[in-house]
Amino acid sequence: MREITIFNKSHSTREIREYFHxxxxxxxxxxxxxxKINLDFLIDKFKEEKVxxxxxxxxxxxxxxxxxxxxxxxxxxxxxxxxxxxGNKICKYIDTSFIKNIKNxxxxxxxxxxxxxxxxxxxTLFMSTKDCTFTKHSHIxxxxxxHLDGKKTWYISDKRESFLSIKYKxxxxxxxxxxxxxxxxxxxxxxxNPGDLLYMPAYWFHYTISHDTNISYSYFFTEPIKYYxxxxxxxxxxxxxxxxxxxLVKALKKEPEEHIYDRDDIIMRCNKIRDxxxxxxxxxxxxxxxxx
Numbered sequence: 001m002r003e004i005t006i007f008n009k010s011h012s013t014r015e016i017r018e019y020f021h022x023x024x025x026x027x028x029x030x031x032x033x034x035x036k037i038n039l040d041f042l043i044d045k046f047k048e049e050k051v052x053x054x055x056x057x058x059x060x061x062x063x064x065x066x067x068x069x070x071x072x073x074x075x076x077x078x079x080x081x082x083x084x085x086x087g088n089k090i091c092k093y094i095d096t097s098f099i100k101n102i103k104n105x106x107x108x109x110x111x112x113x114x115x116x117x118x119x120x121x122x123x124t125l126f127m128s129t130k131d132c133t134f135t136k137h138s139h140i141x142x143x144x145x146x147h148l149d150g151k152k153t154w155y156i157s158d159k160r161e162s163f164l165s166i167k168y169k170x171x172x173x174x175x176x177x178x179x180x181x182x183x184x185x186x187x188x189x190x191x192x193n194p195g196d197l198l199y200m201p202a203y204w205f206h207y208t209i210s211h212d213t214n215i216s217y218s219y220f221f222t223e224p225i226k227y228y229x230x231x232x233x234x235x236x237x238x239x240x241x242x243x244x245x246x247x248l249v250k251a252l253k254k255e256p257e258e259h260i261y262d263r264d265d266i267i268m269r270c271n272k273i274r275d276x277x278x279x280x281x282x283x284x285x286x287x288x289x290x291x292x
Contacts, residue, residue: 005027024227025204033195055077058290077131079126087120091123099219136206140202151191154206156200167179178239
């Protein structure tokens with residue numbers, strides 16, 4: 001099984017930058033930043049901030065950051081999934097210079113859409129608690145993840161998945177997410193610890209398992225059009241054709257934290273499947289995930 005490429009402080013920024021631009025495969029940079037972000041930091045800076053969290057039943061619940069963290073400290077399985085409100089506020093407390101050093105700062109068309117509205121969809125905060133996981137999925141956008149606190153195990157495909165492996169293609173539109181089955185014997189696993197950086201390219205399938213409460217910051221962006229045309233053409237083309245216009249309208253009308261997670265919408269789509277057997281299978285698949 002292939003292992004993920006790992007860099008550390010002994011590697012030059014130029015070497016990492018060249019790998020990022022030329023290989024377009026996942027990689028890790030160990031201990032590249034010093035993080036001071038933890039639960040107490042979030043309380044200190046954002047105690048009264050209202051956020052959409054996921055409760056133990058994976059349903060949305062609006063809580064103050066202070067109340068949310070108190071529940072987490074009491075052992076409750078609450079979490080933040082791609083929260084843009086805190087992501088945009090906390091980025092000034094995180095050293096993101098390394099991201100700028102390895103990534104071309106040129107913006108592409110869809111990067112401007114990611115930044116539309118009061119808050120940017122490019123800057124997000126994740127907070128997971130023990131045993132949180134999710135189905136194996138991929139995104140149309142790429143991400144550079146800075147792991148800030150706690151420990152998390154990542155599982156990624158050892159190579160790009162084929163289009164045929166994607167499940168329930170029609171169900172997830174307009175949500176820009178593909179899902180597939182977990183295959184432990186064909187996956188690379190690794191841990192991220194505070195200070196580590198991970199690059200996850202667009203349409204590379206992955207999922208995580210949390211061993212304790214952990215916090216990470218993700219910077220999402222789109223790749224050059226050449227990437228989608230040469231490396232993920234079928235997935236990109238299918239999504240471009242099937243993603244209806246109203247999904248774009250929905251994204252522009254609402255702020256990110258209002259629609260970044262929509263379990264009810266996915267379940268509603270499952271219920272519209274005419275084939276009874278397929279409908280039952282899809283409902284079981286999505287209801288059994290805790291969306292962490």
